Amino acid sequence: MKLHNRISAVICAFISLLFLLIALGSDYWQQIGNLHSGLWNVCMPKCIHIGMAVPPQNGCCGKQRNR
Template identity: 45%
Template sequence: MQPLQIGTAVCAFISLLFLLIALCSNNWLANALSHAGLWKSCVNIGLVYTCVSHGMNVKDYYHATRAFMFFGMFAGAVSCIGLCGPIFGLQLGTISKAKTAAIASFVAALCVMIAMAVYTGETGGKASYGFSFGLGWTAFPLFRITGGLAFQMNAA
């Protein structure tokens, strides 16, 4: 294993992990008494949080954010599998795993950027953002870095 391969695989894994945490957690908007995510909102009543699921009765920008985050998650998973495949001896025939991983990483970055831009544009200035929102935006440059490293790996 070369250091570039290991670094690229680690970057892909961290990117995907940040994206999954952002997608699943409910701290996109947060303040002292409540926090909300893509899937549910919670309010602090005394010492107990009471949570309500959003379901499908949300504004369109929630649906767009969810969809593009899922597309990014699938592309990120393809990238991660393509980069971790050689470590575990996974063979995909004559397909260039590094090139596929690079393209998948850039697709994931694009999807995450669209999702985060839509959410930011619709909620800008209305509340303070939580850690999930920050992880979502952090996944975007990490996927771009992963794509760049994978292209470097492919060229080497």
């Protein structure tokens, strides 16, 4: 009986991982009329990216400061 429980747990873990990967990769979690919303975008009918716009820091990606 214990082996059966372990096999069931592994199968459930793989199914939940599959659903997680699909949810993270998909933009269409909800659809209400013309509105599609997901984790990364909201489309109504034009898509708007939802994310953080982080400005570049000195010495990283922008112009370096002369010393």
